[in-house]
Amino acid sequence: MSSEHQLSLFEDSCNEHKELIPKDSKIPIPAGTYANMTELARHCNQCHRCELANTRTHAVVGRGNLKAPIMVIGEAPGQNEDETGLPFVGRAGQLLEKILASVKLDIEKDVYICNVIKCRPPQNRVPTNEEIEACKPYLLEQIRLVAPKIILLTGATAVKGLLGDKRGITKIRGTWVEWQECLCMPIFHPSYLLRNPSREVGSPKWLMWQDIRAVRAKYDEICQSSS
Numbered sequence: 001m002s003s004e005h006q007l008s009l010f011e012d013s014c015n016e017h018k019e020l021i022p023k024d025s026k027i028p029i030p031a032g033t034y035a036n037m038t039e040l041a042r043h044c045n046q047c048h049r050c051e052l053a054n055t056r057t058h059a060v061v062g063r064g065n066l067k068a069p070i071m072v073i074g075e076a077p078g079q080n081e082d083e084t085g086l087p088f089v090g091r092a093g094q095l096l097e098k099i100l101a102s103v104k105l106d107i108e109k110d111v112y113i114c115n116v117i118k119c120r121p122p123q124n125r126v127p128t129n130e131e132i133e134a135c136k137p138y139l140l141e142q143i144r145l146v147a148p149k150i151i152l153l154t155g156a157t158a159v160k161g162l163l164g165d166k167r168g169i170t171k172i173r174g175t176w177v178e179w180q181e182c183l184c185m186p187i188f189h190p191s192y193l194l195r196n197p198s199r200e201v202g203s204p205k206w207l208m209w210q211d212i213r214a215v216r217a218k219y220d221e222i223c224q225s226s227s
């Protein structure tokens with residue numbers, strides 16, 4: 001299907017074709033398709049745009065403040081997330097909450113959390129490029145709806161999924177990248193920190209502490225300049 005044909009699907013009977021979105025990854029999801037996150041979540045839970053639909057229990061859309069100034073984007077749901085329908089609820093999620101709380105960021109008030117991929121890959125394997133592309137329009141709509149000032153990308157898959165940057169996370173963590181109206185910072189995934197518990201200077205945990213303090217400082221700077 002050509003892109004012209006795809007776009008033309010939305011010209012005449014938008015609502016009719018909107019209902020085709022969850023069935024076929026070739027159906028586009030133009031910006032502005034969803035009026036709110038509830039509509040988007042309904043489509044994700046019906047979605048068969050990629051094969052992960054066949055093995056999911058729940059699509060995992062997001063949690064937190066729907067108008068949060070900071071958005072955290074992870075890779076994909078794991079077992080706990082698939083079972084509960086909520087992102088970052090296992091040990092990695094608890095650690096993420098502690099990291100945010102260490103700079104007085106409240107996960108319910110200041111942050112919205114989601115993943116690049118909404119359905120759990122079997123055995124928690126890394127999502128394929130096709131799966132990332134099939135799911136990306138939902139992510140872009142989530143970003144449009146939340147309209148965060150800062151996006152934290154946890155791990156290399158999140159960076160690749162949003163920015164298309166394939167460099168390793170150790171090379172790019174802690175750097176600011178401008179993307180559309182947002183400032184993005186790649187950071188380590190909390191699961192990686194669980195596997196690397198050292199707090200020595202230069203360790204992943206120590207680097208994360210530097211990064212989250214930089215995030216807090218940038219957030220304060222943005223708040224001050226807009227007040």
Ligand code: SF4
Nearest residue numbers: 047049050053119135
């Ligand atoms: S991972 Fe995304 S694209 Fe694939 S079935 Fe789930 S919601 Fe649809």
